[in-house]
Amino acid sequence: MAFVKLSATERRRLSAFFTCLILAAVAWVFTTLSGTYNFTVKKELSYKNAPEKRAFHSLQPDTINTTMQGTGWQMLFSRMNNEDNTITVDLQTLENKDYVVLSSQLKQINDRKEFDEQIVGFNPDTLYFDFSNRAVKRIPVKLLTDISYQHQFSQSNNVVITPSYVTLSGPANIIDNIRAWNTDSLILDSVNETVRTRVNMQPAKEGNVSIYPKSIQLVLPVDEFTEKTISIPVKLINNQNYYKVKIFPLKVNVTFITSLNRYAEMDEELFEASADLTLWSDRDYTTLPVKLTRIPAYCKIVKIEPQNIDFIVRK
Template identity: 35%
Template structure:
């Protein structure tokens, strides 16, 4: 059956229709992005002007939904570069009540955004808080770092923090669960000298606690490192019930990294390697794994030969 042919006139009408459709879509798109519309955006919240005499627990999530009036074009650009905005909530009103109403803070919130982005509402509109006993506690500072060292360099000593301890203030049940505070991650590339930097402490989104001071000076000793090889005699554990136990070999070779200045400080006496006969009794293994039970600080073991040894038992 022959297919009907489209005449030139019909093709011209279809082309004109598609062109008009495209122009209409572009016109609608330009109108949509140029006019102001109301959009909903999720935002995280943090607290300012926290009453010093009160400790509190927020009774809702730390994320709210913002109704914001902005142009469609700005919203389109925001979709291309998605990020979660953050707003500050003024808690000065908690001195006389246990809730905060966002409607009363719209002026303060709008000052945190560009002038052409107008916040007209927040959901939920009211934040409720549960007050509890406030306490203080001193906790140690723990430095977090992600450092890439220059070849043959590494950490050669204890990381130091000044101050070593900071004061945490907040609800008793929250402060009691804080054993230490970590710093923001300290980063470095091709490091070959000591690191001294100011690192801020991370509250891990606990907005109802305060920290003093909020930062610590971190010192990380860095120096040249080298390899050292020692031979360790093997010790036996849980072998007292046997007349004798002998391993083959009786020693292992241990290779570790140590700072150049401490090369002569560490010897085989500072390490300990054992094999446990209980492993043979329970699992009837053919050979025993070597376990390192003592390694000095800042000595990084890179190899151990052999890792398993044969053994002979006389009952």
């Protein structure tokens, strides 16, 4: 391919041409973006001054299309800015009506905005609500967790939640079916000590349901665990014909994992082991398996020796 060789004068002229072209394009962009335009932005709805004696349910989605008026620059940056994406609607008129006209609150909504672009219209402009009797209900807190512990550490006692109940307020037909309220998930990794923290409650999905308090305080006891072995007497059950039965051994050794704080207090009175004689009378077992029927909380059984006991029945 042949290349066109330009003289120094021609190169200067070509460079000047492209420079002028770029400057003209930049000037056109600045002029265009400096103009005033109407553009549509989707906004989320939030509510304030909800009626105290009337429970409401919104009959439209929780987002609305707003017509904004601003410069091209504002239109451009509004597409990238998600921080100012909420409109707060005053529900004071719902005390005696079942709808809210957004255009009647246009000045108040614009006065609360932090940016220069103005809202000039809404679609839809009127929000409609359905009403039902408001009810109040106390329900237990349900803690959601995803916790991993360091080696030999684990939960050593019940979690203490304060408060353990929350109060719901809203339409009776909604909250009557709610039995418990979840917290946000408590996610912890490599835990090796007692956890004391505050956890938020999950927000209500319905705008006409309120929850109090919005967070709870919890204490999660954590301790180091170790093994311990004790001898536990075996109790014979379901001797329905009152046979004279001799079992041996009379005790079994139970090895379990327990926390260091409770190690000293762990004795045979906290456990109960049994053997079921109906396994012999009804199913012809020649030895009886031992089952632990009472185990302290937060203990993990490692092994039972022996797992089966011998017996002699005298009729």
